[in-house]
Amino acid sequence: MLDPLARGGMSVIWRAFDQSLHRMIAVKVLTASLHTDPEERVSVRSEARAAARFIHPDSIDIYDYGETVTTSGGVAAYVVMPLLDGTPLAERIEKGPLPWPEASAIALRLARVLMAGHARGLVHRDVTAENVLLTADGPKLLDFGIAAWAGDPDDDRGTPPYVAPERLLGAPTHPAVDVYALGVLLHTMLTGRTPYPGTTWEEIEAAHRTAPPPRVAGVPYALASLCQRCLAHEPEDRPTAAQIVSGLTNVLGTASLGRHVRRGLTVAGSAAVALSALLWFQQAPPPEPPPRLVQPAPSSVSPSMLPSPSPTARLIESSPNAVITVEQAAAGFTTVLRARTPCGATDDDVVLDLTQVLQNAVTPRHGPSAQSAGTRGLRQKLSDRLREGRLSPACLSELEARLDDLDTALRHD
Missing domain, CATH: 1.10.510.10 (Transferase(Phosphotransferase) domain 1)
Known part of the structure; x- marks a missing residue:
């Protein structure tokens, strides 16, 4: 001693x-x-x-x-x-x-x-x-x-x-x-x-x-x-202890969801103001065409550097010509999963398990049915973890939104 x-x-x-x-x-x-x-x-x-x-x-x-x-x-x-x-x-x-x-x-x-x-x-x-x-x-x-x-x-x-x-x-x-x-x-x-x-x-x-x-x-x-x-x-x-787990998960999930809703409404309001300003300026043509902005090549941006927008922000920013890649969708899922909000209370073993299933889902396979089966398995994992009380509802909502992106990317891959 x-x-x-x-x-x-x-x-x-x-x-x-x-x-x-x-x-x-x-x-x-x-x-x-x-x-x-x-x-x-x-x-x-x-x-x-x-x-x-x-x-x-x-x-x-x-x-x-x-x-x-x-x-x-x-x-x-x-x-x-x-x-x-x-x-x-x-x-x-x-x-x-x-x-x-x-x-x-x-x-x-x-x-x-x-x-x-x-x-x-x-x-x-x-x-x-x-x-x-x-x-x-x-x-x-x-x-x-x-x-x-x-x-x-x-x-x-x-x-x-x-x-x-x-x-x-x-x-x-x-x-x-x-x-x-x-x-x-x-x-x-x-x-x-x-x-x-x-x-x-x-x-x-x-x-x-x-x-x-x-x-x-x-x-x-x-x-x-x-x-x-x-x-x-x-x-x-x-x-019971199990009921405490469920209750605290709901308390933390509701708080996280509320923050995301408020953030989404702020983004939506900013977008509405920007749209109004754009329509006002369009009433009078500019004296000369604005200079064309050169967008960086997709390969110059690392998936880990991409922002992780909320579902509301992503809906506002989406366009018919924008197609997210599989790598970007996977990076978005991982970013949300490891973020302090809303998934900060998730166990490390759950994070590791979901990450491994994600890797299997994005691994190239033969035929679209095999890839869609991978995403279905990941969604089932999320549902199981929510039922066990090891994943908050707010975290589940954000991760499922990223899986929607992943499904879209896999169909275009």
Whole structure:
């Protein structure tokens, strides 16, 4: 062990050096001692083994699990994980509330991890700002290495402000406790403070939660409602992780679509003004013909340099004589797919998959039917990803518009 990196309600993360493989690692040590309860040791070991088989791109891998004797004579469980370069979300929140699109995107990624874990019967039980690491690849959820099976008896693990009310009554472990914690985290990201001020078990138990859960102000109605539902006092009144994924996807997609509509209306208005000016000038012939403008050859423009107009702008700018090439259409699709808006919340593996299918679609084939089959396959992929909640409606709309261009280009190729 070298030095502590972070502390949570259940554990402490240490930076350490693996002498066998000569690499830096992170070791998460459970703070509660296991020496007084042999059954607890068996349970923790079983949970760690199950979590080690849980693999998700936004969850930290588990290298190893073990138990050690502490300086006080107790027995502590520990989990060995890769050491990632990032910033704890708690440090980011200390600087102030996050913009709601950023907070929603982080919550969406975390909800996808929980959805996958819950599908396998695993409950995290400690979804907190300290257990989320902001990396270059996006937020990563820590501490799935010591989770629990749904239905297991509850214990004292957890961080008080994030603990669901039913846990204070000893209710069995259930995925709804993760949903509550995610609601607390989303509320904290949006406001800079937890929804309830208690920081200890005693304060949480003393809190009278008879009034409706607090509601976040200054954010879209759908987002505020979703966050409030996650904080519902009764577990059955909370959404599932899958419903949170769907709700946040719609919130982010609607916001992106609204920006595109406003941008499209601005372009349309500018085009109308330009057309009016053109008609006015045509009433009086110019004194001499204007000089002819020389257009650059198509080969001098790289497809990656081409702009990625919205569907409204493309409709205004299109003309019967303009034919987009296959390379330009493919470049437009890739540009939208990798853009922060509206496809910024798309998983990296989805981006890679769609890019590979796109390459297959534009690869020269024998006969037009083979090429059209390639675009049909890509459209089916988009529909599947939307249904899975891994692609926003606004992103889908923009990508399908680029596929329309690609179909046209393939017919003329």
